[in-house]
Structures are given as structure tokens and as C-alpha cells.
Amino acid sequence: MKILITGGAGFIGSHVVRLFVTKYPNYQILNLDALTYAGNLENLRDVKQAPNYKFVKGDIADQNFVDQLFAHEAPDAVIHLAAESHVDRSITDPMAFVKTNVIGTVNLLNAARHLWQPGGYAGHVFYHVSTDEVYGSLDFGPEMFTEETAYDPRSPYSASKASSDHFVRAWHHTYGLPIKLSNCSNNYGPNHFPEKLIPLAIHRLRTGQPVPVYGKGENVRDWLFVKDHATAIDAVFHRGKPGETYNIGGVNEWQNLKLIELLCDVVDEKTGQAPGTSRQLIKFVTDRAGHDMRYAIDSSKIMNELGWKPSVTFEQGLAQTVDWYLENEEWLNHVTSGAYQDYNAKQYAGR
Numbered sequence: 613m614k615i616l617i618t619g620g621a622g623f624i625g626s627h628v629v630r631l632f633v634t635k636y637p638n639y640q641i642l643n644l645d646a647l648t649y650a651g652n653l654e655n656l657r658d659v660k661q662a663p664n665y666k667f668v669k670g671d672i673a674d675q676n677f678v679d680q681l682f683a684h685e686a687p688d689a690v691i692h693l694a695a696e697s698h699v700d701r702s703i704t705d706p707m708a709f710v711k712t713n714v715i716g717t718v719n720l721l722n723a724a725r726h727l728w729q730p731g732g733y734a735g736h737v738f739y740h741v742s743t744d745e746v747y748g749s750l751d752f753g754p755e756m757f758t759e760e761t762a763y764d765p766r767s768p769y770s771a772s773k774a775s776s777d778h779f780v781r782a783w784h785h786t787y788g789l790p791i792k793l794s795n796c797s798n799n800y801g802p803n804h805f806p807e808k809l810i811p812l813a814i815h816r817l818r819t820g821q822p823v824p825v826y827g828k829g830e831n832v833r834d835w836l837f838v839k840d841h842a843t844a845i846d847a848v849f850h851r852g853k854p855g856e857t858y859n860i861g862g863v864n865e866w867q868n869l870k871l872i873e874l875l876c877d878v879v880d881e882k883t884g885q886a887p888g889t890s891r892q893l894i895k896f897v898t899d900r901a902g903h904d905m906r907y908a909i910d911s912s913k914i915m916n917e918l919g920w921k922p923s924v925t926f927e928q929g930l931a932q933t934v935d936w937y938l939e940n941e942e943w944l945n946h947v948t949s950g951a952y953q954d955y956n957a958k959q960y961a962g963r
């Protein structure tokens with residue numbers, strides 16, 4: 613089987629590529645990535661020589677390129693992760709999210725349909741990896757997002773992902789495309805680009821810079837270790853039912869401020885600093901526009917039907933993550949040079 617994985621040079625994609633290349637030596641893994649600021653082939657240094665791995669650079673928003681790639685490579689299955697993924701960037705440049713997340717997804721759906729439909733869909737899968745943010749924002753009650761929760765996206769990022777989810781389901785209902793979908797909570801772990809909260813905070817604590825906490829730090833997110841998301845994707849890809857959606861989460865809700873305080877303590881412990889040193893770098897800054905208050909995901913469907921569950925506790929995952937960033941200074945230095953500094957200057961100016 614030849615699987616096209618899109619966005620394989622990004623954070624989650626690189627963990628999915630590694631898992632599939634090493635666990636399934638009989639599969640051919642084709643990694644398609646545009647190598648935007650978030651894509652980094654250094655994430656895949658350890659698998660790039662594997663005989664069942666190949667990288668192709670290209671833009672999913674370019675219809676001609678996508679059509680030619682499908683004609684030339686004829687993948688049997690697609691695992692689609694390529695996306696613009698950062699809410700703050702979607703607030704300043706929404707059109708980039710429409711192009712990649714909406715148009716890019718429709719280009720892939722069309723190409724897969726035209727390649728597979730003539731010979732019948734048997735043996736083919738189009739798996740779309742999505743986010744819990746499409747469900748909107750919860751308040752601080754016991755409610756959680758289930759697969760039946762109505763979509764209510766509120767940021768340009770989540771609106772573009774919700775749109776792509778709708779297109780994926782439309783291709784199933786209209787053309788019979790054998791799709792699978794999953795909606796996952798916030799991931800953390802190695803290779804996470806340091807614009808998202810956890811890697812941004814680790815990078816700033818490492819370099820003695822303030823850690824920006826939006827608003828009062830009351831917002832709640834559910835955090836899942838990235839390698840556990842990759843095993844969930846493996847489970848859905850192989851055992852999920854065509855046409856179905858699976859919610860994936862860590863059963864691990866944290867208020868941002870509490871999370872940052874815990875992270876500060878882990879960094880102090882790992883770097884031998886006096887307890888409380890890092891917490892002094894916490895800085896409350898202007899809130900994000902339209903900031904969703906709480907995300908919480910009910911993962912009982914994937915747990916009960918596919919037997920998946922997270923393998924590490926948050927404390928274990930966070931310790932592994934901090935260790936990784938402390939040991940991979942070169943990776944951090946590469947991704948935080950040049951354009952990253954311009955982005956940071958603009959994003960946190962006056963905050």
C-alpha cells in the first residue's frame with residue numbers, strides 16, 4: 613500500500629510519518645509538504661534514508677500540482693495533516709487558512725476521487741486529521757465535545773478546519789469517497805514549533821524571556837502527548853469505520869496559568885534552578901481576540917470501539933518534552949532564527 617501523508621514535515625505529521633515508516637515496512641510512505649515556516653525536514657532526519665520513505669515538496673493549494681502528483685504516484689490512501697495551524701496567525705492572515713485548509717483539502721478530495729472512483733473504492737481511505745476547535749467554546753461546566761456536538765467554529769483557523777471537515781463529509785455522501793475523520797485536542801511534545809503555548813514557554817524560559825499569558829490565564833485546554841495522537845491516527849486509519857468521526861483527547865484539562873506554573877517548576881527542576889525562579893517570568897498580556905474559553909473532549913468512542921488510550925500521564929509527557937527541548941538546542945536555534953523573530957516582534961508588540 614502506498615500512503616500519501618500530507619504535512620509530514622510538521623509537528624504531528626512528522627510523528628505520524630515516523631510511526632508508519634518504522635511500524636509498517638511494507639507500506640510506501642510518501643510525505644507531501646510545502647515546507648512553510650512550520651515544516652522542517654530536520655524533524656525526520658532519522659527516517660529520511662528508510663527504503664519505504666519518500667519526500668515530495670509541493671503546495672496542496674496548487675490544483676495542477678496535486679493532480680499531477682496523484683496521476684504520477686497513484687497513492688492507495690491519504691492521511692491529510694497539511695494545514696495552517698496557529699489561531700493567532702489566522703487572526704492576522706485568514707486568507708492563508710482558506711487557501712491551504714479549505715482549497716487544499718478540496719484539491720486532495722478531487723484528486724483522490726478521480727484516481728480511485730473508476731476502479732472502485734475498495735481498499736482506499738481518505739483520512740482527514742482535524743481539531744476539536746471546530747466545536748466552538750465550552751464554559752466551565754461538566755460538558756464535553758462528543759462526535760455529535762454541533763459545529764460552532766469561532767476563529768478563522770477553526771472556521772477553515774470546520775469547512776474542510778464539511779467538504780470531506782460531502783465527498784463521502786455525494787461521491788461515496790471512503791473517508792475517515794478525527795478531531796483531536798491540543799497536542800504537545802517534541803518538534804512542536806515554538807509559537808504554540810507549551811514550546812513557546814519552554815523556549816522563553818530557557819532563554820530568560822517573559823512568558824506571555826493571554827488575559828487572566830483562565831482558559832482551559834485538554835492536552836494530549838503527540839505520540840499518543842499518532843497511535844490514535846494509526847488506530848483510526850486501520851480500524852476506524854469508513855464515513856465515521858472519532859474524537860481524540862487526553863482526559864487532561866488544564867487552565868493555562870496552572871499549566872504554565874507546572875511547566876516553570878519542571879524547567880527549574882531540570883535546569884537545577886532554585887524553585888520559583890521561572891515563575892517570575894510569567895507575564896499577563898492582552899487577551900487574544902475571540903479567545904475560546906474551554907475545550908474538553910469526550911474520547912469514549914475511540915477508546916471503546918478501537919481500544920485506543922493515551923500511554924503517558926501529563927507529568928511524564930511534559931518531562932519528556934522539556935528534556936527534548938533542553939537536549940535539542942540546535943533544532944530550536946534553527947527554527948527561532950530569521951522569520952521567527954519578525955513574527956514574535958509583531959505578535960507580542962505592545963503586549
Ligand code: NAD
Binds near residue numbers: 621624644697743
Ligand atoms: P504544523 O503547523 O506543525 O504543520 C503543518 C505542516 O503542513 C507543515 O509541515 C507545513 O509545511 C505543511 N503545510 C502547510 N501548508 C501547506 C500547503 N499549502 N501544502 C503542503 N503542505 C503545507 O501543524 P500540526 O500542529 O502538526 O497539525 C497537523 C494537523 O493536525 C493540522 O491539520 C491541524 O489542524 C491538526 N491538529 C493539530 C492539533 C495541535 O494541537 N497541533 C490538534 C488537533 C488537530
Ligand code: TYD
Binds near residue numbers: 699807812832868900
Ligand atoms: P495555542 O498553543 O496557541 O493553542 P490553541 O489556541 O489552538 O488552543 O494556545 C493554547 C492556549 O494558550 C490558548 O488558550 C491561548 C493561550 N496562549 C497564551 O496564553 N499565550 C501565548 O503566548 C500563546 C501562544 C497561547
